[in-house]
Amino acid sequence: MGTDVLARPRGAGRAAGAAVLAQWTLACCAVWALLTVLPLHLTQGRHSAGTVAALVTEGVVSLRLMRIVAGPALGRLRPGTAISVALGLGTVAFGGLAATDGHPLALALALPVIGLGFGMNAMALKLIAAAAPAEGRARGFASQAVAVNLGMALGPLAGVAVQQRFGMAAFCASAALVNAMALCLVLVARPPGNRGPTAAGTLRAQWSVLAQDRDLRIPLALTALGFVLYTQLFATLPLYAKEVLGGGRSLGTVFLVNGLLIIALQLPVTLLAGRLRVTPRALCLLGFGCFAAAFACLGTGRSVGWLFTGVVLVTFAEMLLMPALDVLVGSAGPPERHAAYFSFAALATGIGEAVGSFSGVRVANAPGLGVAWLYTGLAVATTVLVLATTAVWLLRRDRR
Template sequence: MEPTGQQRGVSAVVIHYFMANFGYFGLLSSLVVMLTAKGLQASQVALLMALFTFANKVAKIPLAPWLDGSPAPRSVLTGCVIAAVGLATLGQVQQLPLMALALMLAGVGISINNLASKQLGAAVSDSMQSRARLFSVINVAVNVASAVAAPLALYLVDRKQYGWVAAGIAATYVLAGVLTWLRLHRVAAVMQKAGSSNWRTYRNLLQRPGLRAFLLINAFGWFLYGQLFNTLALYVSSALDSASKLGWLYSLNAVLIVTLQLPLTHIAERWQGGRPMRQVTLAFTVFMLAFIAAWAVPGYPGAVVFVVLFTLAEMLFIPSVDVLLLGLIGQESRAVAYSILSISTAVGESLGGGFGVTTWRWMSNHNHMSEFWLLVAGMALVFVGVTGYLQRSSAGLRAIPQGA
């Protein structure tokens, strides 16, 4: 793209991520309350949430080959409109089967938009000297959206404005899709198709040198990340008896990302020489220090130090994931590749969260709750060692160009 096209692409992608995630986090924070307000039983709410989650997480697997054959701006528009139709329908119906269909439709639309947004960001980053900077700005936009949308949606829900919440989220998705398509549908660099993909593409990508090692490393990172919203919540609410202060910790996490992500990315690029694998190894090391701090610093101040260090590690890790993936696959089958990555992420985060909650409860029952943080720190150290070994032994990871 020409410089003006690149600037238009960057701003369009960042604005789209903000708007789409504004709708998504507004939905996540209020959906259970809205469903309960319709007079549903707890088991029915749980069923609807499971159907929405299933559609949101799984739909991308069969749809990814189709998305590779469609220009990303068109796919973004399609996904956003489908999500909006599902959410608008949800706000109008009262029957359980219709609510289930509406939520599954919304989940499919959100899934399409998520993959297409990744394709869009990848296409824009192709012409940039530093992919990490774009993905860092996107990370900031996502966290700003989360910090604003959830309180606003809950404010309206608290005043029983359920219809306005559903309609507002639907309108946000429509606006996000339409604006992005209008701004980018004539930009040649983002309208290119990845070519024909099918189920064999999954197998072919998994055989690409370095990809399986990268997926394992990615799962390691999300395993550690899974401790933030699971084990930390248990630790602060149970061991520290400070449940009312838990929200401040998550707010601190968001504020640090918004204010420090870009400066940290700039510093890390200069220090690491544009080598994303080094940045991932550093992230795992900082994760380890965060867990040690939770053990070493007593009480709520220890939780604060933990969140500060943990957030630094998160800011190092998350942009590097996209940079590494695109360095491994180039411009080939990006929707399918991101679909595979999402599976690795889901496995790592779910295993991490499940391990953290289960192990912490068991250790706390045996009066060893503080030692849990040393256990996870030891696991992070192991991940550092395994990551270094995989980097040295994988030709694909070694071949990733500097700056990717």
Template structure:
């Protein structure tokens, strides 16, 4: 088991902090994707249909990369995948800024989608290799915090860069990913453990099948709850702007309400993570899920920017705990030589919910308006919390039990 290094910041090893810094840099430079629709329609003059197709291609690349990036991280190493992903992202960003034509745009958009998202399971697996199990929720919370801080900075930087031409956006984004790649190359060693003892629940999978579907009942229950959580957390992006517009509010009002999400995460991520760490992870996750459902359910009852902003604050408190706790549970349920693959399944399941949410909620809004969506969110949260409590029963008393083989497999430089 990785030991807490003496004198390391917050008891976390040095390589973790380099991973954290790389996450902050790439997130702060990652403002191209939110501006893609504007770039393609206004600068390139493409149709709305082609713009939608391009963003779909990005989503397809993201989903594929989330799964296969994790599988490759188990087979060829975390560091190799992190480096290759940054190279792909830099190539895609430069290609989008410099080339002309629909086919190159689609190709380089796919490249960016793969590059940006293949890093996620590899990074999550490297964190699990480096950090003691008891510290994983805090470590993943710090990664999530860096992602949100970086993205908040990106929103400001993007406006300044775009005023000097969209090419500058692509160049700065490519430079950020290049810098992150240099950090990984110079400061982050390979952490992939050798193959170790396999769980009985995974015994049916062929030996060495890093991408095989996990057979652990506990992990499958976790994936089911992740699918529901993904459906929940897409509604503020899909239905909330429709609800606020129907309530007579402007897009700027929606932006003001959603700004509360970033503010809550920036200010309360660390103290709330510390508080949640006093609970068993499944209980912390179930509590956060119920808070999320309550916040979204109350959206049907509020009016005005202040009311919607208050509901955003409430479900944001749940979001703070949900994401890092899910990643820590994935790490706890994963064999040490399949950390990347399990994190890939987790991220792919989340991506599936991102694809399903607009279709499902769109049908409800068309037939009955936005209010039933928020009631459905509350019901989904209750069902999801029940699944998380079932997960606690399946895991028994293993609150921070070391994964078999992690003691001898962990590599701490």
């Protein structure tokens, strides 16, 4: 069975591709539910604010940075095997938390294990999509984005309901069961992985890859920049709601709209771009253009209507930009280096999120500035970036 079932499902490959996406949705449900339930559980247990902050931060950081650690492991495992190992780690970690009723010490030990499993799963899926023919890669990455958003929409709702009614032990046991079900799907469907393993090598070897491959640097820079903008928006939306709308009553609906639009439109948008033969670079430009328009709406508008218009534009930016960035990263060099490439993409994402959240909240709370000034400045800066990049590409095309 080829490794392109996510992008070109047919026959037995269709069932394997569906199983891979289903297990990813289940894994995302468990992880995003944990991140939502974690502060509730610790607060209800009357733990100190420092303990709550430390464990929540550990959970978020583990989910992102453990992807870098997973890179060398993927160099020794086939994608299908890596997914099975990842789900096994999740099952064991959540089972341990269920046995200890989510004790803080158990959480401190289990969160990196859950993050490693989640990161290994995510990286293996990216390797599967990157191994597809060029015309099918975007579809594979877009399918994964839909699965992530399904997990983000369903997981927290179910997780909070279980934890609030039956307790933390029941929630963790349910999450362990979800991971076990996903593992059974993978073992029965036997997902792709008959190609040789990807040689990611050691962490030191991965850094040497970055030094050698110049084609990788631009996609990594665009990835970091994209997540700076994306994180700045969603980190400051609560402040926007308070400053402009007088409260946070619309925030829940805002995030729901974002998730539902991606679930409904991500694949159609990606397929349409493929039929129109829009290149990944052009999709990146369109995505950053949507960011600029969204920030302009939020910076100048003062109503719920402008808020939702901005969020819809940001959602389209996300749908256009994120799969295109994955395609650029996965197309930057030979397949044996893909694990290293996506490890660095995870690092660039983490850096972008850290810079975006810190700078966004800092500027939004600065005396004399505020959220509206932040969004207006981002609109201007992003517009200048898009226009300058377009001009450079047009000049290069004319010279050819």
